[in-house]
Amino acid sequence: MNLCLQREEKDVITWFGRTKPEHPLADTEKVEELIARLPANDSAQALGEIAGWLELMNRADDLKVEYRFKNLDLLDAASRNHERALLLEYLATPRQKKTHEHRLWTGAYGFWRELGEGYHRCLRQYEKGAGGAAAKASLPIFIGRALRALRQQLRWALLRYETAETRVWSDLAILYQFAETKGFVDEAIAVYPGSSGSGTVKQELLKALMLSASATDSLPPVGQDIAARIVAHFSKLFVIAKEPDEGVTHWIDLAAPKAPVRLVKNPPSSPTVRYIGAGSGLRELEQLRAHIAYTRGLPEGLDLNGRLDDELVLALLKHLEQDWAGKTQARRFERRKVATRVTVVPGLKEIIEALEFANNDSLDFTHQQAAESWIVEDMSEGGYGAVIPSVAGDWVEVGSVIGVEGETFRDWRVGVVRRVTRNEQQQQRVGVQLLTQTGTLIKLRRPVGSGSKAAPGALQPAVLISSKPEVQQEIDVVVKKGMFAGEENIEMLLGDETYLLRQQDTVERGSDYDLVRLKVTRVFR
Structure with missing residues (x-):
């Protein structure tokens, strides 16, 4: 634990005194005082402080489940406005400002990780016999909230074009299997107060799985946010089944958790395999696209966070239709394996400077300060598949325009990043569509x-x-x-x-x- 958290823990112990047998954060009044001290205008700091307190609770094995849940609920509610504000700020922040982007991302991801762990701990304590009838009645809420927190971790990982932690898939499977065993996956629950907080354990799982199945690595961050909201909107219509059925396009194995796999061939036979898909949600999605195209407005009940760029939303809906139908986009050009390097400059301003430099035969190389060297793994007439070293490419996101100069060609080509993935070693793989062979x-x-x-x-x-x-x-x-x-x-x-x-x-x-x-x-x- 960092020094900041150590100081906070000492402060909390001093505040509560050392005579109480419970963990200091068991005192609801003191938790409310701590919440009142949260900064009002710095959501990243506020979420960071809440995450710190959640971490203290998660490390406290002697905290009774009723106190743990009550104070988790308080901290969860206190985070709501800060979490929304931070997401909006993140989506509006240019990725070139890496330090600020990192602060926002780690603040949000750390909060959701600790919150999810807190609710999962409530379940573990119940399994060990704690809490009695009251805890048993709250089991669906424990699981629903833990699943929602895991989905948010997945969502934030995707916003960075990273693969989700293995722990996320494992916990999703464990929680769903527990609910399945207890027979309440379809039970209507108020995951959170208010109509938007209602749902079922099945819906909460499918929101995460269908978001993963929606190929968000080819969407810009704002597009990903819209996709996540549309997935949540149609989640009641999604299906998960033990046998292949109409409307399923992917499968998972609860015993070997990982991201959903497209149903190209039958998976290995196993009682833990589950088939998932959009079900009748695909038809409703098609109708939504027709509605927006005709009215240029959103139907009642669909919240896209105030966004209605007609063309952006319609393009996004078309993208989701293809993925929910289980289709893959065919490449216009055949790709071939290569091993070469290209020089890349980011953004239109840098492309223009590179072209001016080439036209003038200048000896001033200052324009190349932003240039990066990428390794091309495959190539076609229409684009490249490239690997970006972890020290480069912080600015890269889907939709970025780039200039490309190769070892075998000297003209600057212009392309757009269409796909980004990051592995656990922070190495990035990028798909680039060429707009022209010569800019x-x-x-x-x-x-x-x-x-x-x-x-x-x-x-x-x-x-x-x-x-x-x-x-x-x-x-x-x-x-x-x-x-x-x-x-x-x-x-x-x-x-x-x-x-x-x-x-x-x-x-x-x-x-x-x-x-x-x-x-x-x-x-x-």
């Missing part, structure tokens, strides 16, 4: 007399990812996020020629860029 530096500006308040003629760098433009053809361009928003016409300077372009569509939005589609309407030579 071309161009200049854009508002046409003179466009009516815009901005001064006409102010040139803005961008990257052309299409072939040489021709009149009446469409081209794709990567531009700075929000550039020329609302402008109908744009001028493009390429070499000695000027092109008049009309905006057609925004193909994709990233954290620092927009991929826009434009139509060439005129050329001035």
